Amino acid sequence: MATRKRCTALVVDVSPSMHPHLGPVGDHLSRVVQNRILNARIDEFALIAFGSDETNNDVHTEGLDAAAASGERDYEEEYRNIAVKVPMGCCSSESAEVVASLRGMAGSAPSDYLEALVVASDMLVNHQRGGAFLRRIMLVTDLRTPCEVDDDFIEDIARGMRAVDMQLTVAVVRGEESEDETTRIQEEDTVMANRETLQRLCDLLNEPSDKGPVAVTNRSCIEDHAAALQAAQVKTTKPTTTFRGDLEFTPWMSLKVWVYKKVSEAKPPAMKMYSDAADEAAGDDPTVGRERVFRSYADPDAPVDVAPEMMISAYPYGPANIPIQDEVKELIAARNDKGMKIFGFTSLDQVPHWMGMDEPRVLVPWPTKDGSLAAGMAASAGATDREHRKATEAMSAMARAMQRKGQAALVRAVWTQNSDKVSFGALTPHITKEGDFLLFVPLPFAEDMYSNDFKPLPVPGCKAAAQLGANAKAKLVPTDEQRAAAAALVDSLDGSGPDPWDCLNPSLTRTHALIAARATNELAAPPASASGSGPDAAAVLLASPFTGVPAMALPAGRSLAGPGAREAAAAFRLACGGLKLTEPKTGGWKRKRAGTEALPAHREVPEENVAVEHRADDDDDAAVPAHASAQRPQREDGAAPRRAPEAARAARPDSPRGDEDAWTVVVKEEPVSQVTMDLPTQVLPVEMEPANIAVPTQVEAPKPAEDDEFFDDMD
DSSP states (O other), X not given: OOOXXXXXXXXXXXXXXXXXXXXXXXXXXXXXXXXXXXXXXXXXXXXXXXSOSSOBOHHHHHHHHHHHHHTOSSOOOOSOSEEEEEEEEEOOHHHHHHHXXXXXXXXXXXXXXXXXXXXXXXXXXXXXXXXXXXXXXXXXXXSOSOOXXXXXXXXXXXXXXXXXXXXXXXXXXXXXXXXXXXXXXXHHHHHHHHXXXXXXXXXXXXXXXXXXXXXXGGOOEEEEHHHHHHXXXXXXXXXXXXXXXXXXXXXXXXXXXXXXXXXXXXOOOOOOOBOTTOOGGGTOOOBOOOXXXXXXXXXXXXXXXXXXXXXXXXXXXXXXXXXXXXXXXXXXXXXXXXXXXXXXXXXXXXXXGGGOOSOOEEEEEOOBHHHHHHTTSOGGGSXXXXXXXXXXXXXXXXXXXXXXXXXXXEEEEEXXXXXXXXXXXXXXXXXXXXXXXXEEXXXXXXXXXXXXXXXXXXXXXXXXXXXXXXXXXXXXXXOHHHHHHHHHHHHHOOOOOSOGGGSOOHHHHHHHHHHHHHHHOTTOOOOOOOOSOTHHHHHHHHSOSSTTOOOOOOOTXXXXXXXXXHHHHHXXXXXXXXXXXXXXOOTTEEEOXXXXXXXXXXXXXXXXXXXXXXXXXXXXXXXXXXXXXXTSOOOTTSOOOSSOXXXXXXXXXXXXXXXXXXXXXXXXXXXXXXXXXXXXXXXXXXXXXXXXXXXOSSOOOOOOOOOOOTTTTOO
16 A cells, blocks of 8 residues: 655744754754655645744634624734744745744744644645645644643544544653742643643544544654654654464464564665756656667677567576576475474574574564554454454463573564575564564574474374274384384484585575586476485485485584484384385385275286286285286297296285285286387388388397396386
């Protein structure tokens, strides 16, 4: 949403007590106007001086005109000593100079700040400006001039200002105290009374209306003049969330948060190109447009313009340029899901302030609908009161627990969906009277983390374990010995892996490998990225991307496994019955169907027969039918088949098996008569076919191949 225009009325007290401060106040206000010229040229402002020797305002003039029209002769003039020095309009250099000369506007009349607020409110209400705009009043005074207070008058002023969502900022100037004690006490009482009156007015303006609560940025307040005038010179940016989602602790526990940038960088205004030859008086546009034209000088005498769609990005690789398509770039680029995940905690001493990089971000609980509206956003973006209360309590409990223990949470954050940038940082707790929150501080580390989710196993004695059969229970329900061995194995894995200082950057390594591969083969496939976790991912990081090049060796005394990990892995393997830790070879194998699933009907066609064999050196106990040797295809030339079935294998009985995860090998062979050969032939027209070229009428059968067991593992 675009920033709305603002119309500001600068109301300055120029009474005798403010004379020593008019010079600095004028300098600050002139800088405010100058900043608006640079950063907000559509904003407008007006300057109103009260306590002046002259009277010039519309409210006073309207009162005189009304009294003259009604013939009232004893009319007492109101809103005197209030002068509009700069009418409402856009900021300009001339208006900035008028504001800077505030010292020359000093008056000798007493000041009434309530009447000055009425004049400023009337100006803002009656100001005609296309479209909606924000109305602001900045009152600069020392509060040392007594003012008559009328409660009904104050409520009328507040009612009129709230009708148009007007904001009041009171900048109180602190002057030197009087040497006379009696005078000093009177001045302090006057300042306190005037401050209470203005504070009551601000409280009335900050009360919720029918539209909802007042936004934090639109609240009226009383501040010190130095802070208020300095804040007016800073370019304000509407706070927007950089992340809305869950702060995930575990896959089943998370906290709904909004994330804001703590500080936004203020940059100087950018320069633009203008033409000195343009005549602005004649209506010429002085702005200069910029166009990019790409031209090829392959032929220096005849350069050719190249269209953008005819160009491709390339890497310089020695004397050659290696083109890389955008699709290939996307393939080798990382893609991550949006979210924030806590994966550990560390001491606050391990994340000192000097390690912070980039811009810190503030994590707050998901606000209510009213809170979202007060933050300047849509009410629908907020949560219900119950969800907000739960999120606030959880945030406060976590922040206080982290502060009590002196801990910081380590977080992996991806701010946008499918982003290739992963932010690694620490969450530090902060306890304030306004509310507890967490601060995300980016750390100078990068990570390449992959997570694997494992389904939970039934616990012995639970309802799920009781519903399993004997075979499934023996396979899925772990024993107490197996659970203890698994716990010891997890405890021995410290997650250290390779040291980042001892291995190459995987992203740069894959990019360099792709360029080198494309230099020799322009259709080379992108190298596979590291996937998985644990020792496998660590091995991929240490492996070389080039074929035939040895992997990078670890330093002396370093290993991928932590101390005691190998012993714990051996104990876990022994507890599980000697299971292999490596994945079995799956090429050419098929799962055996369960006992309740029907097998397909056996076909008797000789050329499509399927023989099921069992090798003696395999670990499976699948049986082989006795008639498998009779169904094996024979060769047409009478030679021996590729593999003669052994009698012992064919006569082996089918032993019962309770394990439903057995493996069977399925080998399919075709008769030689169906094998076709792709021979190079020469095709010539019939009338031009020479007589000495013999046309083959029959393809000669190939010679018998040796029994090299090449097709044994093929499906």
